[in-house]
Amino acid sequence: MNQLNAATLANLQPPADLEVFAASHLPERVIQFGEGNFLRAFVDWMIHRLNKQGLFNGRIVVVQPIADGLAGSINEQDGLYTLLLRGLQAGRIVEQKELISSVSRGINPYTDWAACLACAENPAIEFVVSNTTEAGIIYDPADRPDKLPPVSFPGKLTVYLYHRFQHFQGEAAKGMVILPCELIERNGEQLQAIVLRLAREWGLPAAFAAWVSEHNTFVNTLVDRVVTGYPREEAGELEQYLGYQDRLLTTGELFHLWVIEGPAALAERLPFAKTGLNVIWTNDMSPYRTRKVRILNGAHTASVPVAYLYGLEAVKEMMDHPVMGKFIRQVIWEEIVPSINLDREMLSDFAGSVIERFENPFIKHYLLSILLNSSAKFKTRNLPSLLAYYQQNGVLSEKLVFSLAALITVYKDGVIDGSAMKAQRAAGEFIMKDDLPTLEFCAAAWRDYDGSAQSAAKVAQAILGNTGIWGTDLTAVPGLTPMIAAYLYDICEHGIQATVAQLVE
Numbered sequence: 040m041n042q043l044n045a046a047t048l049a050n051l052q053p054p055a056d057l058e059v060f061a062a063s064h065l066p067e068r069v070i071q072f073g074e075g076n077f078l079r080a081f082v083d084w085m086i087h088r089l090n091k092q093g094l095f096n097g098r099i100v101v102v103q104p105i106a107d108g109l110a111g112s113i114n115e116q117d118g119l120y121t122l123l124l125r126g127l128q129a130g131r132i133v134e135q136k137e138l139i140s141s142v143s144r145g146i147n148p149y150t151d152w153a154a155c156l157a158c159a160e161n162p163a164i165e166f167v168v169s170n171t172t173e174a175g176i177i178y179d180p181a182d183r184p185d186k187l188p189p190v191s192f193p194g195k196l197t198v199y200l201y202h203r204f205q206h207f208q209g210e211a212a213k214g215m216v217i218l219p220c221e222l223i224e225r226n227g228e229q230l231q232a233i234v235l236r237l238a239r240e241w242g243l244p245a246a247f248a249a250w251v252s253e254h255n256t257f258v259n260t261l262v263d264r265v266v267t268g269y270p271r272e273e274a275g276e277l278e279q280y281l282g283y284q285d286r287l288l289t290t291g292e293l294f295h296l297w298v299i300e301g302p303a304a305l306a307e308r309l310p311f312a313k314t315g316l317n318v319i320w321t322n323d324m325s326p327y328r329t330r331k332v333r334i335l336n337g338a339h340t341a342s343v344p345v346a347y348l349y350g351l352e353a354v355k356e357m358m359d360h361p362v363m364g365k366f367i368r369q370v371i372w373e374e375i376v377p378s379i380n381l382d383r384e385m386l387s388d389f390a391g392s393v394i395e396r397f398e399n400p401f402i403k404h405y406l407l408s409i410l411l412n413s414s415a416k417f418k419t420r421n422l423p424s425l426l427a428y429y430q431q432n433g434v435l436s437e438k439l440v441f442s443l444a445a446l447i448t449v450y451k452d453g454v455i456d457g458s459a460m461k462a463q464r465a466a467g468e469f470i471m472k473d474d475l476p477t478l479e480f481c482a483a484a485w486r487d488y489d490g491s492a493q494s495a496a497k498v499a500q501a502i503l504g505n506t507g508i509w510g511t512d513l514t515a516v517p518g519l520t521p522m523i524a525a526y527l528y529d530i531c532e533h534g535i536q537a538t539v540a541q542l543v544e
């Protein structure tokens with residue numbers, strides 16, 4: 040079977056339900072840092088939808104942000120890939136198969152940084168999009184403008200913008216619109232602040248900093264869609280059906296929401312709403328962010344360590360499970376939702392829709408992929424709920440605390456292997472990826488556990504007291520250390536299944 044590319048497509052009779060739209064004539068108008076599943080199933084899909092209706096007429100040049108990436112595969116496929124969106128709409132099964140044609144090419148800046156800078160000279164490329172994970176928007180004091188390319192994403196963007204500034208001699212109209220999609224608080228503002236800091240520390244002219252501030256627009260955005268990536272279990276069957284091999288094949292749910300905090304005039308230049316896409320332009324995205332990160336991501340992060348240790352593999356399986364299904368619903372309705380100080384009805388509607396999305400029978404969202412980097416996720420997604428619940432009620436939220444104990448148990452008996460950990464659950468060994476110092480610290484904290492309640496208390500004391508992991512000393516939260524210690528002991532000595540079964544009843 041041939042690999043998908045323009046030539047393969049030209050000689051193929053695609054299945055009738057695969058929507059194909061030719062876009063190879065359209066100019067590049069967007070530069071995108073990040074080539075992951077999420078952007079391909081979200082922003083690139085949205086631009087594709089705009090193009091189909093003649094509302095944008097532009098393509099995206101994709102830059103891989105780290106040395107190991109997919110630019111080569113993107114080019115082998117002439118930027119083409121298949122997206123499968125599946126779910127229930129008004130009780131009906133809906134499956135949308137689209138051949139996405141909005142990506143023009145991939146650039147690997149580690150082998151061709153000049154190609155990336157050449158884009159900065161193109162006046163038609165006015166938009167920057169990014170998703171470099173939460174690890175991407177960071178200030179790296181060791182980064183340098185003369186590295187080819189700079190190491191960090193903000194470093195690359197600073198040099199990119201400086202090249203544009205120089206090429207167009209600071210012309211106001213050549214400023215860019217920058218839309219980061221990383222799931223960090225006020226992503227646009229944080230990115231702009233790092234760019235300006237690097238510009239200052241690298242001794243770039245003050246006029247450049249002024250141009251960045253006055254003529255470039257960094258917007259804050261919040262993204263929402265469950266993207267499950269390459270469907271490895273059914274890929275063979277799907278490729279037979281499609282008639283080609285597609286290394287970039289991606290799957291996800293139908294639901295999508297992009298909240299953009301930016302000037303109304305921008306909505307005219309990116310007219311997503313005209314195509315029926317769920318894109319909200321607002322002056323204040325914080326309620327959207329709080330509700331999404333605390334309820335949807337928080338529910339994932341609270342339930343996944345428990346469910347994975349329990350022996351389950353995917354979100355839908357967890358939702359259908361007699362014990363774990365109760366656990367996740369209880370943690371959402373009884374602990375997370377009440378801890379958020381926003382309109383009750385809005386929160387309830389959202390929580391209900393999140394549960395329906397998790398029940399989507401057509402996507403397989405692996406727990407292990409959600410478990411990745413759980414310590415940082417717990418800190419930003421669940422700790423605020425745990426602490427707010429305590430402040431409101433004067434007692435600790437049992438299931439959120441239990442989920443923290445389950446997460447701490449994930450690191451028990453772990454052996455560091457390169458930058459990850461070989462970890463253990465009853466069902467066997469697995470690879471736990473997390474921040475390396477956290478993995479090392481937690482593995483060491485468990486070493487003296489001897490099956491006694493006292494040694495469980497020592498583990499709890501050590502791990503909760505590590506401010507580097509949680510951003511605060513959690514042993515200072517009244518009652519938390521003994522409660523975690525008791526759960527650790529129960530999980531280790533009675534097993535997670537018995538412990539969680541008792542908790543949900």
Ligand SMILES: NC(=O)c1ccc[n+]([C@@H]2O[C@H](COP(=O)([O-])OP(=O)(O)OC[C@H]3O[C@@H](n4cnc5c(N)ncnc54)[C@H](O)[C@@H]3O)[C@@H](O)[C@H]2O)c1
Pocket residue numbers: 072073074075076077078103104105107108170171172173174175192221222262263264265266267268
């Ligand atoms: N998959 C989803 O359902 C989903 C939904 C909403 C938001 N997100 C967010 O999108 C991010 C990416 O998800 P994905 O599914 O596309 O993952 P992915 O693994 O397919 O892609 C990750 C991307 O991030 C880049 N990257 C990784 N580490 C980096 C680093 N240290 N510095 C710079 N770039 C780095 C990679 O090069 C790649 O482009 C996640 O961190 C998540 O927060 C994902």
Ligand SMILES: O=P(O)(O)OC[C@@H](O)[C@@H](O)[C@H](O)[C@H](O)CO
Pocket residue numbers: 222262263264265266335336339340408409411
């Ligand atoms: O993508 P992560 O690893 O940051 O978090 C795992 C999930 O919570 C996340 O992917 C959600 O499904 C997504 O944020 C929905 O929009």
